[in-house]
Amino acid sequence: MTLGPLRLEIKRWLTARSERVKSVDLHSTEPWMLVSLYNGTVMVWNHDTQLKVKTFEVCDLPVRVAKFVARKHWIIAGADDMFVRVFNYNTLEKVNMFEAHSDYIRCILVHPTQPYILSSSDDMLIKLWDWERKWLCSQVFEGHTHYVMQIVINPKDNNQFASASLDRTIKVWQLGSRTPNFTLEGHEKGVNCVDYYSGGDNFL
Template sequence: MPLRLDVRKKLSSRSDRVKSIDLHPTEPWICASLYNGNVHVWNIESQQLIKTFEVCSAPVRAVRFIARMNWIVTGADDQCLTVYNYNTLERVHQLAEAHSDYIRSIVVHPTQPFILTCSDDTTVRLWDWEKNWKCAQPIIPQFQMLVLKESIVLARNGTLILSASSCSSPAQNEVTSLNRFKRRKRTDYNHKSKRDPPFRKSSV
């Protein structure tokens, strides 16, 4: 039986396609990255748009708050990882060519100065903002086929990375130890649905 959720409040606004959202941990804010290259920040309580800024002319597919630094970090189809101060909207840092293809997902470590990104270039990368945004060794899939990294999540204790992938063949999930960058587990599965169109990179 499907889970039924009661909708407490709706926030509705006309915009370009929304690619990613994030909630601020202490403020009543939600940020949304858009296909047109912009980021919007909304106040959930007042339902007002409080900040908006342009990241680039390409789709921004990932956005995250880093509340302890007063930052918003974005990843886009221009392959750049860009950081903004959300109070001043000043650009704090930009990593040009952080990946060699679209950046799909961003995760912020809960305690360490780390940002994890995944991309269509098939890698997951870890960045340390206290070491001038140095990139640790890219975490590359251990199997032979080309797999586009679609999404990543981090365990609450900050020690394990789960990366999900998709392509025209079975999807792969990997669990990687953050401490040693060693793959712990891989899961393959087929997901077939009449509603799902065939994989086309240009259409997502």
Template sequence: MAPSLTIEKEFAQTSERVKSVDLHPTEPWMLASLYSGTICIWNYQSQTLEKSIKVTESPVRSVKFVARKHWIITGADDKFIRVYNYNTMEKIKEYEAHTDYIRSVTVHPTLPYLLSCSDDKVIKLWDWEKDWECTQVFEGHSHYVMQVAFNPKDTNSFASASLDGTIKTWNIGSSAPNFTLQGHSKGVNCVDYFVHSDKTYLLSGSDDFTAKVWDYETTSCVQTLEGHENNVTTVSVHPELPIIITTSEDGTVHIWNATTFSLEHKLNYGLERVWAIGHKKGSYKVAFGFDNGTTIVKMNASA
């Protein structure tokens, strides 16, 4: 029997278009990056704006906390990666990382590595202990690379989603992809891993209005999640609950049972298109970024 889920809204803030959100692992902070080029840290306990900084005139499409370094890392349409100390908001590093818009940055869970991907069709690996040297370039996609995600069970490997309609998996240190997943009829916007009963799966979301669940071992699609009425923008598995979350340009958040893949809840906060999801381990909170603001909800499961 699946647990029943109650969803309470804990924080809501209207703003300009939000492209990325992240929750700090220990502080009550939500980080949001805006299409206007600004990043903000909101304290969702006190419901106040802690810090805000204008990064660039271009959209900041991806922003991440690196708690072990007290950093914020941003990737923007001006092709630059920037690193800030989130206590002082001092800029630590700024460098031109790609030749086109940066779509996504993701931080290795333990090593001093950052992955970035771009409309220039490549993925780059950066080592901040080597003064942010680019130590590897991954080429193989034929269109914009929209998102990258590290494999939680094997952090030497990662997956990428591209508007060429494919998902690829890669190993650090190897230039060719391990395998390519094909099945979406349009571009793929997002990718995430999830582990269930010790099996590894990949999740993908596409402009074909669907999300797909892939068996990592057999590289086959085991389920197509249908129900959104526009492009699927983000996919995610909750770190504590057996649920899959998908968001869309249709303005809705769909919550699926991660075992049966049935649609359990459909949320619409009236903030237009949804662009981003943020989680934190050990918490039932989930942050969402929309065209018109941000929301944090708490998901409680009861047997």
């Protein structure tokens, strides 16, 4: 069976002059879209009105990822200066800033229930940060041999996550364990994205 290309209906256009867009995130309750840009800026847009709501000048280097943490009223951004920055999106105050990796930060994942974020980087590491313990790095996950491009939580098990790497593998990890549960191989080139299928069994 040959599958054709997936055709999606465009519901709404949002057009603005900007630098290259590196990441997009949607707020869980507000009609807001968070956009991180190559020029070091993070913007919040209202996708209903198509108006810009807020702008954060993060740094002078690309911001490759930014995420909402709605329960804390935060925006968390990871940039090419290897720092993670946390902003209150109501007051625009910078809540915290710390050096997270020794190379570019590719992905930030917010845990859905625990006070954790996971970050992945070109330094081939994944790190677990606990904001209730003053942003302590409580665990480091090692095993990839190239850039770790994306990480995603298993929607049916919040203690499990998967990572995609340019080493051509996907690894599945468990919080609290330093070694992966298993590794999926078979790609001929690097893997940039990974996600779980939310219906039925656990599929990647």
